[in-house]
Amino acid sequence: MLYPQSNSSRAMISLDGFWKFAPDVNDDGEQRGWPLQLPADREIGVPASWNEQFQDLMYFFGSGWYEREIELSRQLRSERMWLRVGSANYLSTVWVNGTEVGRHEGAHLPFVFEITDHVRWDGPNRITIRVDAAIAADRLPPGDVEDEQIVGFKGQYPNNYYDFFPYGGIHRSVTLFTTPVSFVSDIRITTEIDGTEGKVKAHIGLSEGFEGACTVSIRGTQCRSSVEVGAVGPSVDVDFSVPAARLWCPEDPFLYELEVRLTDGDGQVIDQYVQTFGIRTVSIRGTELLLNGKPVFLTGFGMHEDFPVLGKGISPAVIAKDFNLLSWIGANSVRTSHYPYSDEFLSYADKHGLLVIGETPFVGFVRSHYQGTAILNKAKRVITEMIERDVNHPCVIAWSLANEGDTLAPEADAFYEALYRHAKSLDDTRPITIVNCVDVEKDVALKHYDFVSLNRYHGWYEQAGRLDEGCRILSEKLDRCYEVLGKPVIVTEFGADAVAGVHVDPPEVFSEEYQAEMVTRQYEIIRQKPYTIGAHVWSFADFKTSQTPSRVVVNRKGVFTRDRQPKLSAHKLKALWSRESR
Ligand code: GCB
The missing domain is CATH 3.20.20.80 (Glycosidases)
Incomplete structure (x- = not known):
């Protein structure tokens, strides 16, 4: 899934800011109905770890619950709606209006859940995220490994075996974004250099069921080239040659843009996405x-x-x-x-x-x-x-x-x-x-x-x-x-x-x-x-x-x-x- 983008086919709403927050000290928030209503005693800043925002949370490594309400413009009603969390440490569960929409394990990578069928258009939507930050031997990085000879172990408190603080919370941006019903779901670009020419291969993933044309263009110095393919199915592959390519390097970090446009049988634009890339090996x-x-x-x-x-x-x-x-x-x-x-x-x-x-x-x-x-x-x-x-x-x-x-x-x-x-x-x-x-x-x-x-x-x-x-x-x-x-x-x-x-x-x-x-x-x-x-x-x-x-x-x-x-x-x-x- 691509990074959210805002353009004439897609909307993006940031949910960064203050969220209601409650530490789940007894780890029973779900049984107590917190996905439906969080009995929050404070507001917390997102994105940021919870530990340094409140003294009593400095050494809290249990589950923290976040809740936020948002009303959505009816103009977005015909689109697909997604929720993306840039990262949260460590195990996240997400509910929308009380319904669980997904779980993700791992502290440093994003997760995206489709929430189209769970949003309402006649009032506020409640988004609830539980983040379980416990330290455990089967988590990555692993902590709390008992009775093991740890190479390079220098002894730490609390009992984690890596030398950085095991912060808990939502650490990167939370974003609601839309895509059209059919959309560009993935882009992968690889580059090679042949003399002064850049060879660019683009693999474009398309959502299921798309039928129409896919136009792929490259923009950059001395280069404007475009390929249109009739696309039915999950992906298309396109190759470009970029003459006199400007190679990406620290002294000249030049970025090209690859634009993908999907159009229907009448030539109407359905979706578009711009991916930057550098030509380098x-x-x-x-x-x-x-x-x-x-x-x-x-x-x-x-x-x-x-x-x-x-x-x-x-x-x-x-x-x-x-x-x-x-x-x-x-x-x-x-x-x-x-x-x-x-x-x-x-x-x-x-x-x-x-x-x-x-x-x-x-x-x-x-x-x-x-x-x-x-x-x-x-x-x-x-x-x-x-x-x-x-x-x-x-x-x-x-x-x-x-x-x-x-x-x-x-x-x-x-x-x-x-x-x-x-x-x-x-x-x-x-x-x-x-x-x-x-x-x-x-x-x-x-x-x-x-x-x-x-x-x-x-x-x-x-x-x-x-x-x-x-x-x-x-x-x-x-x-x-x-x-x-x-x-x-x-x-x-x-x-x-x-x-x-x-x-x-x-x-x-x-x-x-x-x-x-x-x-x-x-x-x-x-x-x-x-x-x-x-x-x-x-x-x-x-x-x-x-x-x-x-x-x-x-x-x-x-x-x-x-x-x-x-x-x-x-x-x-x-x-x-x-x-x-x-
Ligand atoms: C290391 C670790 C690093 C520590 C560092 C240290 O070898 O890779 O995570 O912070 O030593 O300062 O002890």
Whole structure:
């Protein structure tokens, strides 16, 4: 299902704003008839996590109920009506006027339910959403794994095993939108380059029962071309050649537009949809990552969707600010650690030329997750949803299918191979990786992947306070990794906590000086290796996590504070990265 769009065939109504809200402390709201009427004691902002909006909800990880009423214009009566939630953590159930219309599992991807038969036109419609945010071993990312030896486990409270706060709530926009009865349901665009020509393939999905003509056009510099096909059935495929193609890249993130129009037998327009795309290719050749056939080195960060008060809620202002800082510091790329980011983030990245490694929410898998098929199938479903949503974004240049799973366990071999094959079968145009935090010589999963991603904390968790030694060991380990695997390497995490305002000379752990020295020295070590394709500092900004003795309220590995002020390391990286781009 495509992102909602407003045009002469489609309407879009935002339901962002204040919703009635009630925490379901006893988990019995459904039995008490809450889908019919919510006994709400407060109003809450959407989209945003509930935790930081009210003190009593900070550590509430149960089910939260949202309710909102909306009257609809009768002019929309002949259309199909859909409800889309950009994301909600974790298990969502939606009712319209008391009738359940759908459920969705998963925290970071959108879900859409058709509600045409449930809306009323003679008064307000009540929309109710229950979001169950419990942390559990069979959720993604998994938490609460008891009696397991967790690789890299650093101990957290509450009892989740990933190092970011398990925020609950509706985190991305809620939208009502219409489509005509017959409509464009899907578009998938792939591009290749032949000399100066762009080869564009468009696969268009159509709703069941459509009969008529489908006109597909491309708009862009020096290119205006249009193909009309009589379409009956579920899809059409169209190929275009774009002469003198303007290739999408960070220096010139040029976007073309593909417009699809459906017309009936009388030539009347039934539906239309415009999909932006970039003409570009990504590949691995030997030890190089190639964008449009040219080597590129990924400089930037792992980051989080995290901001004071919003929690994991999306805000256009925070996205704009973060891109502003990424450009100021000279980063060309990020990894969406540790889950798929919002559509809005990716669209912004398309326009501003930021390269993105899109990551799944599979953090810290342990042996028990590899047994049986329950988690494997769930993980495959998430990969499918992620690729379907993001496939047309030129900014997404690679997929990361997991962060720091136990890849020493023998069962990890088949499990990660299956994930790789699944993702490749859905998208063979992007390289795929998983992120390793264990001894690569004993790792059983990395061999299946196109390039190697390493999280390494020499000088922090290991060799703490001994930066010279940390740097030496990092260098040796990188060389050994390449010797063993013979694949290009990106260091997806390296860094140190620094509490803004703490200065120590000579540098010691937790000071701004120590962090600045570590990230700049280690960046240079990584950059100089002939087989590396990138170095991402952990992390872009400080972020909220669980309470542990190793965190000073938040994880302080940001080179910006949580409210986006630069630490010393930000200035040093800016100087380093601007020298490089000269
Ligand atoms: C890691 C994890 C990341 C943590 C980071 C840390 O290896 O991938 O999620 O936040 O270490 O700061 O410990």
